[in-house]
Amino acid sequence: MRFLLVEDNHELAEGIVQRLALDGHAVDHAATLSEAEDCLAVADYDLILLDVMLPDGDGRDFLARSRDRLTTPVIVLTARSQISDRVGALDQGADDYITKPFDFSELEARCRAVLRRRGGAARNEIALGAALFDPTAGTLRHGGATLDLRNRELRLLEVFARNPGQILSKSQLLDRLFSQDADVTENAIEVYVGRLRKKLDGAGVRIETVRGLGYRMST
Template structure:
C-alpha cells in the first residue's frame, strides 16, 4: 500500500514512516498542506494520514477540499479528544480519526479497517499454482510447509497475485513499494523479482520479463 502522511511534527512523522516502511508500505511525508498538494498532484495513494493543526492551515479545511475532489480515504490524526471535535471531523468526511499519542500497531490496524470499508479487497488466501499465498500472515505455503516472506517481497507478491496475467511496468512496481524520496532504482525491483522467482519455482508460477515493458505473472 502507498500512504501520504501529512504531519508537521518531524519526529512523529519519521516514526510513523519508519513503522509503516518496516511493514513494507511506501510512505510519502508532507510537513505542510502545500507539500501535501504537491504530492497529490504527482502520485496516487491508497490512504492519507492527516494532522489537523499544520503550519500553513487547518487540516480540516484540506479534508473538505479533498472530499470534493476525490475519494481518497483519510484518517485524521489529532490531539483533540473532545467528542465534539471527533464528530466534526467525521462529519467533514474523515473515514476515521486517531487521538495522539497513539500506538503504531493500532494505526496500522485502523488503516486496514478503513481500506476494507472503502472496498479495497481484504487479504484472502490466494492460490498460486500449487502454493497458497496468505497476504495477511505474509506466508507462502506449499506441500504443507510455510515460508514467511520479507516485507517488500510480501507487498510485491501481493501486487503480482492481484494482477495475474497483466503486464506491470517497473516504474509502477517501484511506485507501489517505495516512497518518492527513496533512493532506489529499477534494479531494486529486479532483485525482489529474482527472490520471488526462486520462491515460486516449485509451485509452477512464473514471473515473465516482458522486454522493454516490465513483468507479468502467469500461474496454472
C-alpha cells in the same frame, strides 16, 4: 504500499515513518498541506495519513475540498477526542481516524483494515492460485509449506495480488515500494521479482514479464 503522511510534528512523523518502513511500506512525509498537494501532484498513494491542525490550514477542510477528486483512502490523525470531531472527520470523507497519542501497533492495524476494506477483502488471506498469501503475517502458504516473506518481497507481492492481470511497469512498482528520496534503480524490482518467482514456484500462479512494458501476475 506507498503512503503519504501529512504531519507537522517532526518527531512524531519520524517515528511513524520508521515504524511503517519496518513493515516494508514507502512513506513520503509532508509537513504542510501545500507540501501534501505537491506530493499528490507527482505520485499515487495507497493511503494518506492526515493530521488535522497544520501550519497552513485544517486537514479536515483540505479533505472536504479534495474528496471529489481524491479516491485514496484517508486516516485522520487527531488530538481531539470529542465524538463530534470524529464524526465530522468521517462525514468530510475520512475512511477512519485515530486519536493522539496512539500506539503504533494500533495505527498499523487501522492501516491494514482500511486497505482491506478498500480492496474488498474481509479477511487477511488472499488466494493466489493454490497459495494463500497473508499480508499481515508476511507469509505465503502452498504445498504444505509456509514461506516467510521479507518486507520488500511482501509489499511487492501485495501490489501484484491486489492488481491481478494488470501490467505494472518497473516505474510503477518503484513508486509503490520506495519513497521519493530513496536512492534505488529499476534493477531492484528485477531482484525482488526474481525472489518472488522462486517462492511462487509450484503454486499455480506466476509473475510474467511483458516485454517492454513490465510485469503481470497471472494464473
